[in-house]
Amino acid sequence: DAKTTQPTSMDCAEGRAANLPCNHSTISGNEYVYWYRQIHSQGPQYIIHGLKNNETNEMASLIITEDRKSSTLILPHATLRDTAVYYCIVRVNNNAGNMLTFGGGTRLMVKP
Amino acid sequence: GAVVSQHPSRVICKSGTSVKIECRSLDFQATTMFWYRQFPKQSLMLMATSNEGSKATYEQGVEKDKFLINHASLTLSTLTVTSAHPEDSSFYICSARDGGGSLEQYFGPGTRLTVT
Numbered sequence: 001d002a003k004t005t006q007p008t009s010m011d012c013a014e015g016r017a018a019n020l021p022c023n024h025s026t027i028s029g030n031e032y033v034y035w036y037r038q039i040h041s042q043g044p045q046y047i048i049h050g051l052k053n054n055e056t057n058e059m060a061s062l063i064i065t066e067d068r069k070s071s072t073l074i075l076p077h078a079t080l081r082d083t084a085v086y087y088c089i090v091r092v093n094n095n096a097g098n099m100l101t102f103g104g105g106t107r108l109m110v111k112p
Numbered sequence: 113g114a115v116v117s118q119h120p121s122r123v124i125c126k127s128g129t130s131v132k133i134e135c136r137s138l139d140f141q142a143t144t145m146f147w148y149r150q151f152p153k154q155s156l157m158l159m160a161t162s163n164e165g166s167k168a169t170y171e172q173g174v175e176k177d178k179f180l181i182n183h184a185s186l187t188l189s190t191l192t193v194t195s196a197h198p199e200d201s202s203f204y205i206c207s208a209r210d211g212g213g214s215l216e217q218y219f220g221p222g223t224r225l226t227v228t
Binding site for chain 1: 116118146155156157161203216218220221
């Protein structure tokens, strides 16, 4: 699976949009971009994933660049409960490729 | 979304004893389960991949005789830390792959192991 690069940490004001970038310049054509987050002392929580089109769900939006070498996770109105480590992972989405490889992630601190 | 549970959530044991951690998929059948370990301020590291009815596949550097994995049913995998030592103290997290449909992975809440 392709490696990803994320900033180590970010701050965001409560109520503002949090934009978390991820670089995945070696992504292959059949690899998806996945985002998970981990709140302190809990298991990771799935947020969103996409292949090439932008995606939106009740939690977040995912913007993938046209060349697919980078993406941005957007939390439109961050709350204090969104403070967590956010992991960007790229992987194929089939039987063989379901192992998730976690990098360092971005530690997002939402401040009042 | 799908639910994965782990038991116990926290365990403290003495050095030299063995500890069993259970991972259950509550509303789907998981042909594959994954076990991760996470040390403080570090990311999750995959320890092993557990397939129902067959032997687990261990990542490099993970001792299969120390971390015994059993995946006897489609909803249960167990990780036994044998002869635990203080350096085994960690946060152990399992995930389960929905083999029936989406193939997505769902994570358990984790088990905090402290070896004294």
